[in-house]
Amino acid sequence: xxxxxxxxxxxxxxxxxxxxxxxxxxxxxxxxxxxxxxxxxxxxxxxxxxxxxxxxxxxxxxxxxxxxxxxxxxxxxxxxxxxxxxxxxxxxxxxxxxxxxxxxxxxxxxxxxxx
Amino acid sequence: xxxxxxxxxxxxxxxxxxxxxxxxxxxxxxxxxxxxxxxxxxxxxxxxxxxxxxxxxxxxxxxxxxxxxxxxxxxxxxxxxxxxxxxxxxxxxxxxxxxxxxxxxxxxxxxxxx
Numbered sequence: 001x002x003x004x005x006x007x008x009x010x011x012x013x014x015x016x017x018x019x020x021x022x023x024x025x026x027x028x029x030x031x032x033x034x035x036x037x038x039x040x041x042x043x044x045x046x047x048x049x050x051x052x053x054x055x056x057x058x059x060x061x062x063x064x065x066x067x068x069x070x071x072x073x074x075x076x077x078x079x080x081x082x083x084x085x086x087x088x089x090x091x092x093x094x095x096x097x098x099x100x101x102x103x104x105x106x107x108x109x110x111x112x113x114x115x
Numbered sequence: 116x117x118x119x120x121x122x123x124x125x126x127x128x129x130x131x132x133x134x135x136x137x138x139x140x141x142x143x144x145x146x147x148x149x150x151x152x153x154x155x156x157x158x159x160x161x162x163x164x165x166x167x168x169x170x171x172x173x174x175x176x177x178x179x180x181x182x183x184x185x186x187x188x189x190x191x192x193x194x195x196x197x198x199x200x201x202x203x204x205x206x207x208x209x210x211x212x213x214x215x216x217x218x219x220x221x222x223x224x225x226x227x228x229x
Contacts, residue, residue, distance in 0.1 A: 004157075009155065032215050034217055036220075041124075041223070041225070042222055042223065043119075043121075043205055043220035043221050043222045043223050044158075044205065044207075044220040045220070046217050046219075049217055051215045052215075090157060090158065096215075098212075099165075099212060099213050100163065100165065100171070100212050101146050101148070101163070101165070101209050101211070101212035101213070101216065101218070102148075102160060102163065102173075103158075103160075103218060105157040105158040105159075106157055107155055107156060107157045108155070108157050
């Protein structure tokens with residue numbers, strides 16, 4: 001069965017510092033990988049996704065994630081965070097062969113950006 | 116504007132009462148999903164529907180029921196059999212359950228049962 005582990009439940013960081021949110025998954029088949037962001041009392045918004053091709057994917061607001069097949073990881077990084085990046089971040093995986101569209105989510109990582 | 120709407124945003128009920136959460140989408144998506152979110156546990160799948168008039172149990176379906184009579188609507192009923200119904204409920208949709216599509220989420224409904 002597939003599973004997703006987000007290794008840190010909370011990540012405090014100062015504004016303009018770099019950050020990495022870690023995500024590892026377990027799957028014996030090809031996968032699609034996603035990072036979603038959730039602001040308080042709101043739904044989830046897609047941040048970026050890996051489907052195929054280049055292992056480095058980027059979002060429009062400066063985040064990037066790298067798919068590492070050998071380490072089964074999809075860590076999220078940003079070189080310089082802003083206060084507005086404070087939110088909860090979810091990593092999710094979906095089997096490439098799935099016909100149900102089911103996503104398996106990690107437990108979430110709360111990013112706390114301090115001034 | 117295309118999107119997913121969930122209503123109401125906050126819902127309060129007494130224990131023992133059934134309650135129905137609304138989810139509507141105007142994205143013309145075939146697939147729809149219901150998740151439950153609890154602090155520190157991520158999102159867990161309750162039910163999903165790949166096409167109108169069809170739905171399947173997810174990982175935590177006990178105490179819940181759904182219907183999919185229209186493509187755009189996928190209401191979730193939380194029954195009195197659900198032992199711990201207080202949670203944040205999220206509805207999502209996707210163009211299809213097949214392929215590499217991501218899921219699009221609604222704003223959520225926070226249900227409190229006392």
